[in-house]
Amino acid sequence: MSQATLALRRIRGVFRRHWYLLTASWPRMLDLVYWPTVQVILWGFITRFLAEESSLVANAAGIFLSAVLLWDVLFRSQLGVSLGFLEEMYSRHFGHLYTSPLRPYEHVLAVFLIAMIRVALGVGGAAVLAIPIHGFWIGGVLGWSTVLFMAVLMAFGWSIGLMIAGLVMRLGMGAESLAWAAIFLIQPVSGVFYPIDTLPGWVQAIAWCLPTAPVFEGMRAVLIEHRFDLGLLLHALAMLCLWLVLGALVYMALFRSVRRRGQLLQTGE
Amino acid sequence: MSSEHGPAVRGPVSTAPAVRVEGLVKCYGEVVAVDRLSFAIPAGRTTALLGANGAGKTTTIAMLLGLLAPSAGTIEIFGLPMPKARNRLLPRMNFSSPYVDLPLRLTVRQNLLVYADLYGVPAPYERIAELADWLDLVPFLDRPTGRLSAGQKTRVVLAKALINRPELLLLDEPTASLDPDTADRLRTMLQDYQAERGAAVLLASHNMPEVERLAQHVVMLKAGRLVAEGSPAELLERFGRVDLEEVFLDIARGRARDPAPA
Numbered sequence: 419m420s421q422a423t424l425a426l427r428r429i430r431g432v433f434r435r436h437w438y439l440l441t442a443s444w445p446r447m448l449d450l451v452y453w454p455t456v457q458v459i460l461w462g463f464i465t466r467f468l469a470e471e472s473s474l475v476a477n478a479a480g481i482f483l484s485a486v487l488l489w490d491v492l493f494r495s496q497l498g499v500s501l502g503f504l505e506e507m508y509s510r511h512f513g514h515l516y517t518s519p520l521r522p523y524e525h526v527l528a529v530f531l532i533a534m535i536r537v538a539l540g541v542g543g544a545a546v547l548a549i550p551i552h553g554f555w556i557g558g559v560l561g562w563s564t565v566l567f568m569a570v571l572m573a574f575g576w577s578i579g580l581m582i583a584g585l586v587m588r589l590g591m592g593a594e595s596l597a598w599a600a601i602f603l604i605q606p607v608s609g610v611f612y613p614i615d616t617l618p619g620w621v622q623a624i625a626w627c628l629p630t631a632p633v634f635e636g637m638r639a640v641l642i643e644h645r646f647d648l649g650l651l652l653h654a655l656a657m658l659c660l661w662l663v664l665g666a667l668v669y670m671a672l673f674r675s676v677r678r679r680g681q682l683l684q685t686g687e
Numbered sequence: 688m689s690s691e692h693g694p695a696v697r698g699p700v701s702t703a704p705a706v707r708v709e710g711l712v713k714c715y716g717e718v719v720a721v722d723r724l725s726f727a728i729p730a731g732r733t734t735a736l737l738g739a740n741g742a743g744k745t746t747t748i749a750m751l752l753g754l755l756a757p758s759a760g761t762i763e764i765f766g767l768p769m770p771k772a773r774n775r776l777l778p779r780m781n782f783s784s785p786y787v788d789l790p791l792r793l794t795v796r797q798n799l800l801v802y803a804d805l806y807g808v809p810a811p812y813e814r815i816a817e818l819a820d821w822l823d824l825v826p827f828l829d830r831p832t833g834r835l836s837a838g839q840k841t842r843v844v845l846a847k848a849l850i851n852r853p854e855l856l857l858l859d860e861p862t863a864s865l866d867p868d869t870a871d872r873l874r875t876m877l878q879d880y881q882a883e884r885g886a887a888v889l890l891a892s893h894n895m896p897e898v899e900r901l902a903q904h905v906v907m908l909k910a911g912r913l914v915a916e917g918s919p920a921e922l923l924e925r926f927g928r929v930d931l932e933e934v935f936l937d938i939a940r941g942r943a944r945d946p947a948p949a
Contacts, residue, residue, distance in 0.1 A: 424807040431804030435790060438797045505790075513787030514847065517752045518805040519777040679715070680746065680755040683787065 428520050432528035436502060440532070450536055454490045454544035461486045462552035474642070480559040481641050483548060485610050487556050488637060490541045491568045492630065493601050495575025496582070498533025500597035503583035507591060512682045522673055529583075530576050537572060560637065563646050567633050570654045574629045575601075577658075577665030584672030587681065609634045629657040703766075705730040705855050705887035706751065711760035713746050713911075720746045722911040724760070728855075728904070733881060733888040735898040737931075738908035739939045744891040745786070747908070748857050751889070752782055764855060778806060783848040784859035785841075791833025795824060795843050798832055799850060806851035818846040822876060838869035845873065852884060859891045870894075874901060895932040905931070907938055914938050 419427075440446055461482045474481070506512050515525065548554045557564050582600050586593045607621055608630035614622055625631040632654040639647040676682060704727035713721040721743040728734045736744050749755035751762060753770035762769040764776050789798045796815060803811030819825045822842045827835055832843055841861065848856060861877070862870035874897060881888055892898055898905065899919055907915040907922075915922055915938060919931055926934045 419807055419809070427804045427807050431801045434797070434804060435793065435801045438793050438801075439790065442792060509790045509792075510786070510788045511790055513754065513784065514782070514789060514802075515805075516754055517777065517780070517782045518802065519774060519807070520805050521774065677754065678756045680713075680749055682754050683745070683749050683784075 424519070425521070425524055428518075428524045429528045429531070432515075432520065432525055433531055436505065436529070436532040437535075439505065440536070447539070450494075450540040451543040454487070454494070454540050455547055457486045457490065458483060458544045458548045459551060462548060462554065465552070480554050480556070481638065482611065483552065483554050484556055484560060484637055484641065485634065487541055487545055487548075488567055488571055488633065489605070489608075489610050490544070491537055492571040492575045492578075494537045494540045495533050495572040496579040496601050497575075497597060498536035499529050499576050499579025500582045500586070501536075502529030502532055502579075503587060504594060504597060507586070512587075516677075516682050522670075526580065526669070533576065533579065534572065537575075560640050561646075563636065563640055563651075566651060567637060570629050570633050570651075570658050573658055574661055577661040578604075580665040580669040584669040584676075587676045588672045590681075604628055604630060607631070613638065626653070627657060629654040629661060632657070703730055704728055705765060706889070707763040708747075708751075709761045709763075711747070711750060711762065712758045713743075713750060713755065714758045720911050721750070721757075724908070724911070724913055726906045726913060726916055728887050728889055730887050731881075731885045732903045733877075733890055733901045734904040734906060735902035736889055736891045736906050736908065737893075737898065737935060741910075742908040743911035744908060745784075745859060746911075748782070748784075748859055748889065748891060751857060752780070753777065778851065779853060780855045780857065781806075781848040781851055781853040782857045782859075783841075783844045783861055785863045786859065789832050789844060789847060792831055794829050794831055795819075795835070795846075796828040798843065799846060802847050802850050808850055814850060815846075818849060822846050837864050838866065841865055841869070841873065845876070849880060854884070854886050856880075856886050856888045858888065860893065861890070862892070862894060862897060870897070877901060895930065895935055899931050907935070909938055 465480070465482045468482075506515060545556050548556070560567065578601055579597075582596050585596060607617065607625040608628060609616075609625060610630070614625050614631050614635055617625060632650040636647050636650040636654065639645055639650065706728035708727070709725050711721055711724040712719070724743070724747065736747065738744050746755065750757050751764070751769065753773040753776070756770065764772075765779065767776055769776055793801070799815045799818070800811060802808075803814060808814050815828075819828055822845060824839070824842055824846060827839055827843075832840065835843065841864075845861065848858070858877070862873055865873065877888065878901065880886065888901075890898070890901060903918060905915070905917060905919055905922055906913065915925070915934070917925070922931065922934050923929065926937055928934050928937065
């Protein structure tokens, strides 16, 4: 067997581990679609109400629903990656995984794959449900830019998820809640529901360092001005590259520290 | 099959050591967990790593597996440096420990399929069937691992440890919490595997009759240091005792007649 085939088999091994876990547990499957669906139902009705009161909402159909779904791509992607590592801690499994020939980057790639599937099932399910409930289809209002925006947010979620996973591995299960809470630190400066120029000047400077701000500004450009802003997309891609590198560096540093301190054998509750 | 002071060696035995440890040190801040440890694990034989709780056995095994970076010293496995050559060595090794679990929600078959992929095992379904048959796991293959008894789980972990037919097998307390019958069957399985494969086995155990039955070589640690090394027969002779339990107690309680390493 070639080295590439062996690497692919190791990635498949970790993927299998999470796929078996996900598909054998209906509470896990339910959890995937529950919150995105609740959010879509809630924001759909808020949109209906506001459309009668606000010309902006009336003219920019789906501005809130698109924002909710795109934000959930980021959140579910980050959570999917973090959970990919947390599941190993819950089951005290790192010792076996890392005494196998599995390389850390293969582990990370497999977890990214399973996070993509979690996003597809969770957010995809909610997006499809929005059609019969609210007559809203995100691809219908954002067009092909939907794929670009979702891809940037998914990859940004990987980066944040990786940093959180490294932190939880290093700090222990006491830091577990970071997996659910940390991403909301950046929500206020991401311009999910309002334009970035709503923020104070110095906060705007922070916002433009994240890929989320140009993505959500780009979304509003499509919905309100009916134009695709290539400059915003390039800005988002540039920031994404920086954050992916930062995520990988932070994870590698924390993983090395975990290995040096012998925590791979001691993880668990 | 056993001689007076330990088992006869079956299968091919090479004279070159499978593992050579030189001046190994592991510090956690001010605490020295392993202190200038040097020993060798002969190829094709079982070496027992003994010591009281906290003596440094698990830390040493973790360093041999590349799970933990040493503070100082060198480890060579099959002539290659660990952890530098980790990627070349780990496919030839495997490990079991009661302190590390397999995912409990996955079935036995699913867990073994995952590890067959991780170790790149050719014909994984056939290998799993072979191991299940040998370790008496066939009735449990499609049961979640978490629903098995302690003895069944131990056999599943052993199946995982043998899935890649390792040349070096590291076993941390493999029969802990097993009833005498199950433990005896597991020891027989380990002896059969070693006889068939000619593997080097490192066995950390607190069970001295088990060590006398399985090991041809013994390394004794106290507070992270090597305090005695040799065959069970050599240690019994040196300490003037009739079984390893007494030798262990002599060392643990500091009443050793000759604590110097062989």
